[in-house]
Amino acid sequence: MEVRIDAAACVGHGVCEALAPHIFEVDDDGKAQVVAPSLDEADRSDVENAVNQCPEQALRLLG
Amino acid sequence: MSTAGLVVVGAGLAGVRAVEAARRTGFAGPVTLLGSESDAPYDRPPLSKKFLTESAALKYLRTADSLRDELDVDLRLGETATAVDPATRTVTVGDQELPYAGLVIATGSTARLLPGMHGPAGVHTLRSHADAVALRSAIRPGSRVVVIGAGFIGSEFACSALHLGAHVTVLEAADVPLVRAVGPAMGEALGGLHVRHGIDVRCGALVEAVIGRDTVEAVRLADGQVLPADVVLVGVGAAPVTDWLRGSGLTIEDGVVCDATLNAGAPGVYAAGDVARWHNPTFDRSMRLEHWTSAAEQGAVAGRNAVATGGPETCDVVPYFWSDWVSDRIQFVGVPESDEAVTVVGSAETGDLLALYRTGDRVTGALGVNQRRAVLRLRLMIGQRADWQAAVELARSTTVRSR
Numbered sequence: 001m002e003v004r005i006d007a008a009a010c011v012g013h014g015v016c017e018a019l020a021p022h023i024f025e026v027d028d029d030g031k032a033q034v035v036a037p038s039l040d041e042a043d044r045s046d047v048e049n050a051v052n053q054c055p056e057q058a059l060r061l062l063g
Numbered sequence: 064m065s066t067a068g069l070v071v072v073g074a075g076l077a078g079v080r081a082v083e084a085a086r087r088t089g090f091a092g093p094v095t096l097l098g099s100e101s102d103a104p105y106d107r108p109p110l111s112k113k114f115l116t117e118s119a120a121l122k123y124l125r126t127a128d129s130l131r132d133e134l135d136v137d138l139r140l141g142e143t144a145t146a147v148d149p150a151t152r153t154v155t156v157g158d159q160e161l162p163y164a165g166l167v168i169a170t171g172s173t174a175r176l177l178p179g180m181h182g183p184a185g186v187h188t189l190r191s192h193a194d195a196v197a198l199r200s201a202i203r204p205g206s207r208v209v210v211i212g213a214g215f216i217g218s219e220f221a222c223s224a225l226h227l228g229a230h231v232t233v234l235e236a237a238d239v240p241l242v243r244a245v246g247p248a249m250g251e252a253l254g255g256l257h258v259r260h261g262i263d264v265r266c267g268a269l270v271e272a273v274i275g276r277d278t279v280e281a282v283r284l285a286d287g288q289v290l291p292a293d294v295v296l297v298g299v300g301a302a303p304v305t306d307w308l309r310g311s312g313l314t315i316e317d318g319v320v321c322d323a324t325l326n327a328g329a330p331g332v333y334a335a336g337d338v339a340r341w342h343n344p345t346f347d348r349s350m351r352l353e354h355w356t357s358a359a360e361q362g363a364v365a366g367r368n369a370v371a372t373g374g375p376e377t378c379d380v381v382p383y384f385w386s387d388w389v390s391d392r393i394q395f396v397g398v399p400e401s402d403e404a405v406t407v408v409g410s411a412e413t414g415d416l417l418a419l420y421r422t423g424d425r426v427t428g429a430l431g432v433n434q435r436r437a438v439l440r441l442r443l444m445i446g447q448r449a450d451w452q453a454a455v456e457l458a459r460s461t462t463v464r465s466r
């Protein structure tokens with residue numbers, strides 16, 4: 001399981017970080033980053049929620 | 064008659080998220096998605112922003128092909144549901160009775176109209192792709208634009224029209240703009256942001272008539288003033304689309320009334336998005352939101368619940384919305400009703416406002432202008448029912464100051 005962030009689309013709403021702060025963080029440039037060293041099945045629903053609720057549709061879940 | 068599966072009425076954001084979530088849980092039965100509009104499901108927020116200012120293309124949430132091929136959805140665009148019968152578990156579409164096992168009502172909302180004022184050409188509302196296309200071609204440099212209603216849609220449209228070189232006047236009947244969305248104190252503050260951008264906002268302005276036979280010529284106020292206009296945007300709020308549910312026996316009170324799981328009071332029937340009024344466990348009260356992220360969240364929950372074999376999940380939401388005014392981003396989390404709203408740093412005029420809303424000793428809301436980092440942290444805190452003092456400290460340490 002992997003999550004891709006489209007940095008060009010991300011404008012730093014921070015919806016992902018507010019849903020899953022252990023996985024996402026918005027950096028000083030206002031772009032989301034994945035901060036979790038690795039993702040496992042237990043993270044799936046958090047990641048799916050973040051993907052679904054990203055207002056810019058900048059997140060994609062692979063696998 | 065086909066086998067009963069999941070039927071989703073309304074092919075907007077909530078409807079798309081509902082079919083996606085149902086499939087993701089492994090639901091393999093038939094899925095039908097009905098939408099009145101002929102476009103594949105698209106994103107509305109850009110319609111008052113980039114679609115106008117940058118002539119951006121329509122942004123689809125998912126293409127028709129991807130819905131049909133990847134999600135195996137029977138996508139029926141240009142088709143409107145006209146009734147639901149919970150007793151026989153059917154939805155009426157044209158002369159067909161479509162059976163459902165699970166139903167998601169996601170018919171969204173529609174722009175409210177002002178009685179007697181929509182006759183002449185040049186008077187617009189802004190909700191759909193077609194509305195935005197009409198406005199985009201109507202506005203030219205030098206156009207005289209009058210916006211009726213200083214809510215978020217009116218405010219964004221005013222900013223975009225100004226950006227396109229129009230002369231813009233915003234009329235608001237209330238004494239303060241945006242009261243319902245952010246409360247009186249912060250509504251006043253955000254009004255200051257318009258002033259900084261050079262938009263003429265007149266509060267306490269009662270519109271009496273739109274003048275013009277075939278084409279709009281002017282707007283007349285109750286105090287007799289006449290404002291010449293080439294384009295008028297009526298931005299006086301949105302009404303949930305529930306007319307078609309009359310006779311269904313479902314409870315409708317400014318939206319489809321739902322419990323904490325988004326169930327609308329009949330077996331297998333759920334509602335999501337702008338049309339849903341549900342009991343939000345996070346604030347222990349009934350609310351109806353017209354915000355993008357909650358429509359997405361509710362859509363997913365309703366889609367899962369409508370096909371679930373076990374018990375339904377609840378839908379816990381900390382409301383969030385954003386609005387872009389020229390280059391300033393406004394963000395609000397939580398609910399505006401509170402004991403007090405306190406400015407923690409900055410001001411709207413300097414483009415660095417952060418305000419917190421207190422209810423008892425809890426933080427229940429936050430408003431930021433260009434303060435995205437603080438706002439998103441506060442969203443987490445509000446969800447965790449955090450203590451007021453902790454929120455004030457967090458706010459002080461994460462805000463940015465302009466210059």
Ligand SMILES: Cc1cc2nc3c(=O)[nH]c(=O)nc-3n(C[C@H](O)[C@H](O)[C@H](O)COP(=O)(O)OP(=O)(O)OC[C@H]3O[C@@H](n4cnc5c(N)ncnc54)[C@H](O)[C@@H]3O)c2cc1C
Pocket residue numbers: 072073074075076077078097098099100107108109110111142143144145169170171172189190191216304307335336337338352353354355356358383384385386387
């Ligand atoms: C111009 C504009 C700008 C916005 N900007 C922001 C913003 O910056 N931030 C933010 O948080 N929110 C914003 N919003 C709000 C956000 O877009 C909505 O909350 C969201 O679109 C709601 O999604 P929905 O699926 O509930 O409803 P909708 O998007 O309205 O979709 C409902 C669909 O159902 C269809 N339908 C209705 N009745 C029937 C029927 N009987 N049968 C079949 N189909 C039917 C409708 O035609 C429509 O396509 C904005 C809205 C607009 C209009």
